[in-house]
Amino acid sequence: MARLTVCIAVMMLLAPQPVEAQPIDPAPKSEPAVNAESEPKGPPPAQPEITPPRLLEFVEATYPKSAREAGLEAKVELEITIGPDGLVSDVKVISPAGNGFDEEALEAAKRFRFEPAKRGDTPVASRIRYGYIFEMREVAPLQTEQEAQAPSLGSMEGKVIDRDDEEPIEKVEVIISLNDGSVSRRTLTDNQGNFRFEQLPEGRYQVTAIVQQYSAFSAEEQIRSDEVTSVIYRLELATDPYAFSATARIPPPPREVTRRTINRQQLTRIAGTKGDPIRTVEVLPGVARPPFGSGLLIVRGSRPGDTQPLFEGLPVSLLYHFGGLTSFVNSRLLDSIDFYPGNFSVRYGRKQGGIVEVQAAEPEFERFHGVADINLVDASLFLEVPIVKDTGVVAAIRRSYIDFVFESLFSDDTFSVMAAPVYWDYQVMASSRVSSRDKLRLMAFGASDRFEILFEQPSGEQQEVTGGVDFSNLSHRVHATWNRRASASLDQDIELAAGTREFHFGFGREIDVLFKLVEIYGRAEWRYRLSRRVTVIGGLDLLSGPGEYSFYGPRPDRNQSGGPDGPLGNNTLELSDDFLYFYPAVYLESNLDLSPVRLVLGTRVDYFNNLQEFAFDPRLSAHYSLTPEVTLKAGVGLFTQPPEGQETVEEIGNPNLKPNRALHLSAGCEYQVVEEVSLGLEGYFKYLFEQVVPTAFGQEPYLVNDGIGRVYGVELAAKVEPSGRFFGYLSYTLSRSERRERDDSWAVFDFDQPHILTASGTYRLGRGWEAGLTFRLVSGNPYTPIVGSSYYSNEDRYIPIWGDQNSKRSRLFHRLDLRVEKLWTFDGWKLAVYLDVQNAYNAANQEGLIYDYRFRKSQVLTGLPILPVLGVRGEI
């Protein structure tokens, strides 16, 4: 690791920061005190001008060892008394910071040397306020332009402009440093992007230009005596022009075999996602293509419900509006997405597939920021507001207007009543660094989807939908997080969340499902560094809450032959009940750094109150750094997932079910080809056991733990990080996922996709233009053919007769998505217009088969046709 800490003190004297300089006048009667913040009253007396003191010699304080190890930073407010000789005669601490900072700051400040304050030309004693800042940065101390009064022979002038549109950039901090370090100055560009340094000693200088939203710029310049060196610096927008956070995140050592991270610079720029960040997960290896419009996450051959989406560590049940249209959280709020396709840490539980963790970004603490986004589907507004120092608030709101389009598509007499489809969501987050050790974050978010159509008469060919279709989903959550650095070796995270969820689904007069739930979630985690090589992590997590449901409709079909697992049975069922689920867990993990080997040993114990079952999941992962560029890795572990709630309801399920279990094995290697390019190869095997499956012919008790499964495959991934003009992914997955129910023969899994090839790239063309494409080539999903049908006379409809389970497969899927964006930068705001074209060459991909009323004739049901989405985004 690079040198970790360098302490700097940023001198506040004579800098733009507020500073007080007060001469100590031995003759107060004749010489009024000077205070930079005081306003003279009446006409100024004819008095000699007072010149404040200037720091000539800065002394760097020692960074307190314990504070450095704990990663603490601080600011110590000092009051320094300077004698007429320029030496420090007294120093007092005005605002202590503790942790050894005060003593070190005092010690250093005593050795400062100043050019004394002057009244006219006469040196006088003075007293100043001085903020000694301890920061963990690798930046050399700076001097302001004013203070650099050393004899100079040359000067430099320049202009800073945008590389794309050549517009001047104001308030760029330009720092010039002589290569031997003896001179260092800074200034800011004016509103025309101009800057100037005077009286520079001859020599070679390092010049750096820094401003938010642009990549830092550096150049070496030669300054010659009696010459003016003129330069134009063209700054390039940072890879993500909307990345406002200045927080550098250093990923902690891995606690799992594979973590694939998509960071903020990539989240909204991948073609085919409509700028939707969560959809970007679909370009990663191991993720199967979900059926069109479903938004399902199918990871390494697992069922969609086997993978847990988390938002800021909080389990969420639905990532997308209307199942897959767009994600429920504003993209500007997000910082990164971590995807764990298997063998994840014991921190995560209750799932046997994978984990997708969506991370929110820190609010902007420095300035106001807003984004308005309008496209053909919805409109959203995002605001980022600093409140006080180290405290900011982010708020986002979005509403769809598909309802307006929908209503114009259908005549009024088509439906008796129609509402929606409408979705909306909101997120509000406040974050505060309450101290150097503590950070608090409060968040509230919610989402709603609603769709309702009522028919007076049955619709066209579907007599089952007599009465209409309606579904709604409404959720609200509040979430509080407290991160504390308790000591140099102990970190503590505490999270609490509560929320409600209400789901209603009605299908004609046949089905009515209502589900209400209060969700309570808590987590406490402690990370203790026992030594340089050993870290121990312990944690508790709890998922709990009361709920109630009512169900009216046909008995769920437990068709053994791969038929729909939906409410299509023959017997009407009416159920209602309330319940309380209580799922506590405790986990312990030790990270052993035995360089070049790193081992993570973990154990998790879960309890499921409705099953009255404990689960014990030991897990191990190992990384071996073969060379600095090549890492070998492997993992093994057990994973437990409780049955879904309705599966333990006696009338339709089995209250005596046990949890589903899975064994994950994986091994692979990672190769960092160059700084921006990495390759990965990983093989995996999953053995699923005690899986919940239906009984033969759906006899009581309907469900049993008699299913097993096996999933195996190889994933190849190449990634180009977004450090330059280009970033992209190339991934290929070769896999097989199979299931066996009871003593039946093996059958491929519903979403088994042996070949998944995804290539995605985004290129910054310049002058505000950016273009990207994503191409996918994926095996078709298997399906169970219908080999006949019976006329069900009671209901005047036909019942399908299924063939062998998943014995047929849909056609190969292929699709190309394109994205083009043009960004204009104006004074203080930006405007972007983007075009996202999904299925650019209009491939007719098979999503399934649709049958005639008696299942004799079928027609391929194709998915998304070419879909261009045009949008406009404004930002201040």
Added chain:
Amino acid sequence: MISRVFAVVAAAFFICIFTACDIDLPRVSEITDTRVLGTRIELPEDPSLVWPIPGESARISWKVVFPALGASTDTLESMFIVCTPAPVSVTTPLCLEFFSLMDKRKGAQQDLSQLIGVERLTCADLEQAKRERPELLEALPIDFLCVEGEPSYEIEIPEDPAQDELLILGILCDKGKAFVDITRTAFFGCELKKGGQEIPVVFYVPLQDEDDPPNHHPRLDNAEFRINGRAWPQVLETDLLKYLLDGDSNDERFDCLRAVDERAVLGVAAENQVFSLLIEYDSLEEYRVRGERQSEELTIAHYATSGKLNRDSSIIRSEWEVLGFDLEWEPPEEIPKNGLLTRVFFTVRDGRGGFDSAMRAFCVTR
């Protein structure tokens, strides 16, 4: 599951939005081949009653229609079994008696052919077995019933049924021989001749509970049918045949204009027609579910031998002021010079086993 249901509904919705315009499959309301439209239960003492009484008999009649006028049920051969429905939660109904044929340890089916010595049993085989080896059939837990011609037969209701309903599984073979083969997923099949057709069928027979008042069939015989406001009287197929089959040549054979002239059927122009149906209030019975009074909701399915109906079924609810509905019919593009006879079939179900049917006809002229 909720997430999945939500996702499936959403996916279906968006697929429909994007692709519905491409779907071109046969519609249930178009009668293009032999079809079963429903099943009527009749009790010997009172044919208006629906629910058979345990220990007594009931007549089961399958309503079969053909696309061609004059086609008869003589070409049909059917095979049925009447059994106790198994308490299963799969869409394919199963007989409880089947489970006695299974090895429960393995959950696998034991081959019926081992019991009866052959893999496939036709009606003729069963008849022969009944005569020559009756003990073989007696070993089977289910009785097979073969019917030639019109599929209408009597069944005996057990004195003490295991469930509150019976299950009838079977097959109707038009121009073919029915057989049973337990190795087939469909269980039944037909040895079809050219142009033949097989129709596997399922019907649950609800049984009279002594605590419940009896249920009556809904009625269409006293319903009012109209075309574009004109009264639309019932006509018998035999009357239609009388007028239509009098011609000497094939070209004149289906001269429905003649039927119009004789006032046997209505004549209508080849343009969209509005059918209206009004039923009597007494067709909607009241009943109680767990002490709560409810009224029947009638489902009326409609079928036409030509043209297109704007929907395949309609409903009638008791709370409506007018117990009826309108339905739009679109004529086919090609109309023969002698007119196009179109028969329209209506069936009504009360959702509790009650069933009735009616037919109307009209002649479309150019």
